[in-house]
Amino acid sequence: MIQGIIIYYFGDAMVLLETKNLSKSFDGLKALDNVNINVEKSKLTLIMGPNGSGKSTLINAVSGFLKVDSGKVLFEDKDITNKEPNEIYDYGIVRTFQNPEPLKSMTVLENILISERHIGEGVINALFHSKWIKKEEEMVEKAFKILEFLKLDHRWDHTSKSLSGGQMKLLEIGRALMTNPKLIIMDEPIAGVAPGLAHDIFSHVIELKNKGLSFLIVEHRLDIVLKYVDNLYVMFNGSVIAHGEGSREIERVLNDPKVIEVYIGD
Ligand SMILES: Nc1ncnc2c1ncn2[C@@H]1O[C@H](COP(=O)(O)OP(=O)(O)OP(=O)(O)O)[C@@H](O)[C@H]1O
Numbered sequence: 001m002i003q004g005i006i007i008y009y010f011g012d013a014m015v016l017l018e019t020k021n022l023s024k025s026f027d028g029l030k031a032l033d034n035v036n037i038n039v040e041k042s043k044l045t046l047i048m049g050p051n052g053s054g055k056s057t058l059i060n061a062v063s064g065f066l067k068v069d070s071g072k073v074l075f076e077d078k079d080i081t082n083k084e085p086n087e088i089y090d091y092g093i094v095r096t097f098q099n100p101e102p103l104k105s106m107t108v109l110e111n112i113l114i115s116e117r118h119i120g121e122g123v124i125n126a127l128f129h130s131k132w133i134k135k136e137e138e139m140v141e142k143a144f145k146i147l148e149f150l151k152l153d154h155r156w157d158h159t160s161k162s163l164s165g166g167q168m169k170l171l172e173i174g175r176a177l178m179t180n181p182k183l184i185i186m187d188e189p190i191a192g193v194a195p196g197l198a199h200d201i202f203s204h205v206i207e208l209k210n211k212g213l214s215f216l217i218v219e220h221r222l223d224i225v226l227k228y229v230d231n232l233y234v235m236f237n238g239s240v241i242a243h244g245e246g247s248r249e250i251e252r253v254l255n256d257p258k259v260i261e262v263y264i265g266d
């Protein structure tokens with residue numbers, strides 16, 4: 001009995017983000033229909049599903065870009081349901097978008113720096129100019145470390161519009177890292193990216209995961225992404241229709257006739 005309680009406690013502690021019966025309708029269309037997912041610490045959780053199944057709606061809801069009708073979003077056991085995106089960001093959740101939109105005329109370095117939004121902020125910081133400079137130096141150092149990690153440092157003074165599609169996705173990850181997140185949510189991080197660079201993006205993701213970061217990812221390119229996935233959810237018509245954790249269960253989910261059917265019907 002006692003052992004059971006201990007196991008339950010540790011099991012629970014691994015869950016970083018949880019949705020409970022999350023629901024959202026658009027004019028009667030159930031884009032999310034009682035969705036329950038768990039995102040565990042230091043794991044890569046993938047949401048797959050045909051077009052229009054509710055994947056983007058789910059991550060928009062979790063990250064505060066969309067208000068839900070009912071259900072809950074818990075992050076580290078705290079209720080963050082329908083909070084504003086900036087509040088959710090303060091909890092340590094950051095997201096990248098399906099179509100990254102860096103400020104194109106700014107350099108790669110500037111794009112990384114502007115995502116650290118506390119820089120020079122507020123009257124008090126402006127009064128203490130030397131403190132502000134120190135902070136700025138630290139931020140530039142941090143930005144360079146991130147660029148080095150992503151192998152974008154040689155492009156630091158190029159405008160971001162000169163980057164390839166894949167490099168822009170890496171820049172998005174860099175911008176996310178600048179905020180010291182606990183959870184990075186990514187909508188289609190390798191859409192339109194050549195296979196070599198797509199694997200490169202995921203090798204960075206795995207390295208970050210091994211350092212303790214957690215990822216919630218939506219992606220259609222299953223041929224590339226599946227081998228990196230720890231936890232898989234399949235959505236269709238706003239519902240989770242299958243779930244598997246670990247390679248054996250993921251294999252089972254992919255061979256589940258229900259899952260095959262929704263893809264064939266797509
Ligand atoms: N803002 C909105 N207003 C009205 N309907 C919406 C809105 N956002 C999404 N929908 C609808 O909700 C459903 C789920 O859409 P969603 O974008 O979440 O799908 P998805 O799984 O991300 O698809 P894709 O793989 O094509 O990106 C779709 O039927 C879509 O048309």
Ligand SMILES: [Mg+2]
Nearest residue numbers: 055056057098
């Ligand atoms: Mg989508």
